[in-house]
Amino acid sequence: MAAPSSLSRRRFLAGSLTVAGTAVLAGCTGRGSATTAGSSTSFGTPPPLAPKPGQNVVAATLTPTATTLDLGGTTVSTWAYGDAAPGPLIRASAGDLLRVTVDNQLSSDTSVHWHGIRLRNVADGVPGVTQDPIAAGAQYMYEFEVPDPGTYFFHPHTGVQLDRGLYAPLIIDDPAEPGQYDAEWIVVLDDWIDGTGTSPDDVLQDLTNGAGTSGGMGGMGHGSMNMGPAPFGDAGDVTYPYYVINGRNHTAPSVFEGSPGQRVRIRVINAASDTIFAVALGGHTFQVTHSDGFPVEPAQTGAFYIGMGERYDAIVTLGDGVFPLYAEPFNKTGAALAVVRTAAGDAPTVSARPGELSGDVLLGSDLTPAESALLPTQTPDRELDLSLNGQMQPYQWGMNGAVFGENEPLIVAEGERVRIRIVNMTMMAHPIHLHGHTFALTSSGLRKDTVLLAPMESRTIDLDADNAGDWALHCHNIYHAEAGMMTLLNYG
Ligand SMILES: [Cu+2]
Known part of the structure; x- marks a missing residue:
């Protein structure tokens, strides 16, 4: 820029x-x-979608509910799909028909948006635009085809519910892809505040009230002439107490176990509400292969940025040892950590910031698309x-x-x-x-x-x-x- x-x-x-x-x-x-x-029109029930001859149907049920999660020594009351954040993976192949029933056990309206999917409009999950809100206690069925392979996710499109634990990966496989990797690891990044004495609704209220002292708000100096650090300046409004990978704080990180020499496809999803991350795997080079589901000319880098809602896929060839997968929030304090283990040894801690983050950090928009x-x-x-x-x-x-x-x-x-x-x-x-x-x-x-x-x-x-x-x-x-x-x- x-x-x-x-x-x-x-x-x-x-x-x-x-x-x-x-x-x-x-x-x-x-x-x-x-x-x-939007309008107060009732959208009613979307027209049913029957499978075409031979079309595979993938059925799933999501239960948005109030629950208690252990982030790794920290227990939070939050909302999630079932009893975990991220919620249950939904996986299909390109061309499949998805049938997902949402059983809303929350005390609030909700909705589900299938982020990145080129689906039929009635299934897009935006209350007031494509559907009525799913009322507390109600059920709603989303039916849609998934045309494009790739790494996606889903989350509510209602208020600031995304900043609770309501998100999960959606992976669409390509039946024609050779799959030149040995293993796969889905890595979901998030910034976490819900249930730590404040809620996302409190955060929004404090922001709109101009309060900079409660609810963990920080980033004072916004609105000044200071652009902040390159490349993103003042990238966020909220100071989060925790950053998590696959729902785990750095105090008890999630662990990927593999073997030396294995080629692993890492699918990174940024489900955060207010945080851009820089991602690195200590001692390794990423070969970035996909951006928001679509293939790119493979690009080698030690680290890359990922904004809220973006997804990047990268291949790594695992070394011999124990390594930190590190997601550093841009222009904020703290870090998210996960661990890759291919040998015995002590797990790295959050103090093991990979040197790759101090080198060139790839900007996703600088990638070259595949033909x-x-x-x-x-x-x-x-x-x-x-x-x-x-x-x-x-x-x-x-x-x-x-x-x-x-x-x-x-x-x-x-x-x-x-x-x-x-x-x-x-x-x-x-x-x-x-x-x-x-x-x-x-x-x-x-x-x-x-x-x-x-x-x-x-x-x-x-x-x-x-x-x-x-x-x-x-x-x-x-x-x-x-x-x-x-x-x-x-x-x-
Ligand atoms: Cu914005």
Whole structure:
């Protein structure tokens, strides 16, 4: 990025929102909130989806429920899918039909969004946009086909529930892939605050009240002219007491056991709500092979960044010993740790920060797409602008000058090649996520469904409007999204 180190006052103000205070208040009440705003229309039951002849059906049940989890010496009361976070893995092959029943045992509405999947609109899981909320005690069935292999995950699209323990991996296998690896390891990263004396709803309320002293809030100095450290500046709003990998704090890390020389495919998912991580495996080199599910030209690196909602797959050849898999939160204090073991010996502790994190850390958006992942070359039929707006004081985030519900949807027509120019007019980084589509960065053709924009950075994306419906387009910092940093991509 080429952002200047100091900005004129005028330019800074251009990024701020001038919405009325009432709109922001509406965004933090939990009910009628930003990510669940919209019409009061009832969506009813989605039309059933019958399997095609020979089509494999994968059935699963998810039970969002209040539970108690041990993060590794720390016990927290939280909400999760069943009795673990991450919740149960759902695994299918490209082309399968998924049938997932959600049995909502929470005392609250919920929903499930299948992050990154190009699915039919009615199964997208956005209350007020594609479905009614799943009421407390109610059941709801999601039925959809999964067209693309890759590493995905699922989580609620209701309020700030993502920042509880409600998330789990969704892996779509490629029946045609040679699978040139010996083992697989799914690594889910998260920032954790729920049940530690505060809840995500408390955190959001404190942020919107401008409180910087309670609820573990930090990051003072937001709203100043200071860009913060490269490449992401002031990347988060919340100070978390814990960072976890596969639900485990560094005090009792999860362990992957393998043997020396084994080639392991590591699927890294960032399920955090407010934290960009840098990931390294001490003493090893990653060969990054996929970004948000789609193949890239294999890239060697000792470490890579991963924003909220992004996924990267990498192959490593295991050494002989015991090694730290380390996820360091960008511009925050603390670390998440897991352990790779191929021999006897003492496990590394959180003090064993891999030297790879001090070298070049790969930016995912610098990857080169594999030939097979390119969109066909085509001149855009339509060009749209998307500005990211907002600031910490007061806590207001929006798109195209207004909060969700007050901004205009982006309108496209089926069959068009659409170009969207995204301009981050704020002093913070934002991972921007589009539902129902995978776009290409025009800079390289890299296919993504979630792209990180550094403070004041611009990016242009192309997509084929080939999946009709009303699709959420939002920041994957859940606090930004809930405060209003969301719009819709609608088919006119
Ligand atoms: Cu954001």
